[in-house]
Amino acid sequence: MFKKIITVAALLGAGWVHAFMPQTGTWVVTSELDGKPGRGLAIDVQNDVFVLQMYAYENNGHPTFYLATGRLVDNQVSAPLMRYAGGRHLGSGPLSGQEAGNAGTAQFRFTSGVTGFVTLPGETEKAIARFNFGYPFAAPSLRGIWNFTSFGPLGLTAEVANLTVSGPATNTGNGIVASSDGLFGCEHQTSGNAAGGVLCVRLNAQGQLQRGYLFVYSVNEGEGYLLNASGSMTEQLVSVRRLTTPSTIGTGIVFKEAEQSQPDITLLEQALSDLATQSSLQ
Incomplete structure (x- = not known):
């Protein structure tokens, strides 16, 4: 029964669902997920516009980041992986980053909204997945x-x-x-x-x-x-x-944790006052 959900096959008839959006957020190369600092992918897709920000390392160990943009078609996208340098750093004044080279073409193919594969320049294809770090299977x-x-x-x-x-x-x-x-x-x-x-x-x-x-x-x-x-x-x-987290904080863009209104305690105050003055308490 549950295999029907996993395959997402013929949901409501022929032609219903053939493509899907990768879920926006932090993605990881699953084989590199070992709890230690490594490479990460920030993926966002709006309409069919795909944007990737990748943080990685140079061959000398220095950290760097890349940006790739392209069109998502049939669950796949191919885009140049551009490197940038010279931008604003902590404590600096206004600086604009400049393109510092094209590392090659990055290719993505998504098998669901939270899983897929990436082929980075100079590497073989690797499995990737949306990184779920806040909600355990519990x-x-x-x-x-x-x-x-x-x-x-x-x-x-x-x-x-x-x-x-x-x-x-x-x-x-x-x-x-x-x-x-x-x-x-x-x-x-x-x-x-x-x-x-x-x-x-x-x-x-x-x-x-x-x-x-x-x-x-x-x-x-x-x-x-x-x-x-x-x-x-x-x-x-x-x-x-x-709609809310386990601690009742809203997950959308408008609604937030409900503010507790102050109750009207006029009647409670009166009852306490009356009770406190009764002779039976002496």
């Missing part, structure tokens, strides 16, 4: 407010869930995180048909399954499928978005 990382939007043959649906309550682990997961009413919950799946993904369920007040979601996500965004009341996977594509 129950606490699911805390926060999530938005689920599904669309497809069943129309358009949406709901928001606030996961705040920690629960036990099931036989196939590593710990449930639920809403305060206990009617919505999610869990990372570590074994079984959904291993590697997140499974969520919505119950009604009688404890009966209303629907479910099965998805994979990276940092703040996920994709998957809607499950019906029988637990079967539908062809409803689900887009998942983390």
Whole structure:
């Protein structure tokens, strides 16, 4: 069942999804991810414009950076890797960096929004991936407010869930995180048909399954499928978005951590005053 999500094949019929955007953020060469300082890739794609900033080292060990820009077509891009020098340094006045040479052509091909391959000048092709350093595959990382939007043959649906309550682990997961009413919950799946993904369920007040979601996500965004009341996977594509972090800080560009308003304690103050003056306390 979960292989359907991994392959992203024929989501809602022929011609639905053939291309995707690499997720913006820090990427790494997976074989070089050893916990020590190394090379890194900052990737951003807006519309079809691909921008890469790469920090690396010269053959003498000095740090340097490169910039590459190109057009993303059919999940691939090829662009000159330009080196720069002479720009502003810490404490300097205004300085403008200048192109200091073309290191060669960098070629990228993406296999999903968070995985792909790069061929750098003078190197063989290497696997790359979006670097997830803030959200481990563990129950606490699911805390926060999530938005689920599904669309497809069943129309358009949406709901928001606030996961705040920690629960036990099931036989196939590593710990449930639920809403305060206990009617919505999610869990990372570590074994079984959904291993590697997140499974969520919505119950009604009688404890009966209303629907479910099965998805994979990276940092703040996920994709998957809607499950019906029988637990079967539908062809409803689900887009998942983390709206707040586990500490309730907004992940968007406008909304932030909710400020706690001061309650009106007039009646509380009056009750305390009345109680304090009663003779029964003497």
